[in-house]
Amino acid sequence: xxxxxxxxxxxxxxxxxxxxxxxxxxxxxxxxxxxxxxxxxxxxxxxxxxxxxxxxxxxxxxxxxxxxxxxxxxxxxxxxxxxxxxxxxxxxxxxxxxxxxxxxxxxxxxxxxxxxxxxxxxxxxxxxxxxxxxxxxxxxxxxxxxxxxxxxxxx
Numbered sequence: 001x002x003x004x005x006x007x008x009x010x011x012x013x014x015x016x017x018x019x020x021x022x023x024x025x026x027x028x029x030x031x032x033x034x035x036x037x038x039x040x041x042x043x044x045x046x047x048x049x050x051x052x053x054x055x056x057x058x059x060x061x062x063x064x065x066x067x068x069x070x071x072x073x074x075x076x077x078x079x080x081x082x083x084x085x086x087x088x089x090x091x092x093x094x095x096x097x098x099x100x101x102x103x104x105x106x107x108x109x110x111x112x113x114x115x116x117x118x119x120x121x122x123x124x125x126x127x128x129x130x131x132x133x134x135x136x137x138x139x140x141x142x143x144x145x146x147x148x149x150x151x152x153x154x155x
Contacts, residue, residue, distance in 0.1 A: 021105075021106070022105050022106070022108040022109065024103070024105055024108050024128065024135060025103075025105075025128040025129060025130055025135075026102060026103055026104075026105055027100070027101070027102060027103075027128070027129035028100075028101035028102070028103055028126050028127065028128055028129055029081070029098060029099070029100065029101060029126065029127050029128075029129055029133075030074060030098075030099040030101050030115075030118070030124060030125075030126050031090065031093065031095045031097070031098055031099075031124050031125060031126075031127065032095065032096065032097040032098075032099075032122060032123055032124030033093065033094045033095055033096055033123060033124060034096055034097065034123060035096050035097050036097045036122050036123075036124070037076075038055060038057065038060065038061070038062045038074065038076055038099075039055065039057065040122065041062055041074065041099075041118060041122065042055040042062055044117070044118060044121045044122060045064055045114065045117070045118065048114060048117070050066060050110065050113075050114075051064050051065060051066050051067075051110075051111075051114055052064075052065045052067060053065075060075055060076035061073065061074070061075050061076075062074045062075075064111070064114055066107050066110040066111055066114075069104070069106065069107035069109075069110045069111070070103075070104025070105075070106055070107030070110075070111070071103075071104055071107065071111075072101060072102070072103050072104075072107070072111045072114065072115070073101065073102045073103075074099040074100070074101050075099060075100045075101075075102075076098075076099055077098050077099065077100050078098070079095065079096060079097065079098050080098070081098070089133060093140065095124075097124070100129075101126060112137060115137045115138070116137060116138065118138075119137065119138030119139065120138075124138060125137060125138030125139060125140045126138055127140070
């Protein structure tokens, strides 16, 4: 008779490294207060060892892949978010360049440092394509009504 090493307990399940789950949107915006091309973003990111970047200039698309995790895809779009409220947000933050960004949510932990490097190197910020533009990666400029060029003075 074979001796049970677990003394009647259930055998331990093999532990598989579970991928972390991030509660972040899949769709983001990368908003920059100056004019920036995908080529310039590619030049900043291509030296990063943990990711692989592929640029399709004619299509206006840049794929930043974290092998084994997923990718962050950036697509050049006109400087508009498609509605009055979104465009007011762009004006408030003096945005001149807009990229639609798609993110594999499981890869957020690996790609967030890449997003931070871009915002540190080129300025701007990433924000979720959500009603309140959250979450935010990078520094969103804060304006007080008195400093905003189109603010109305209250009398």
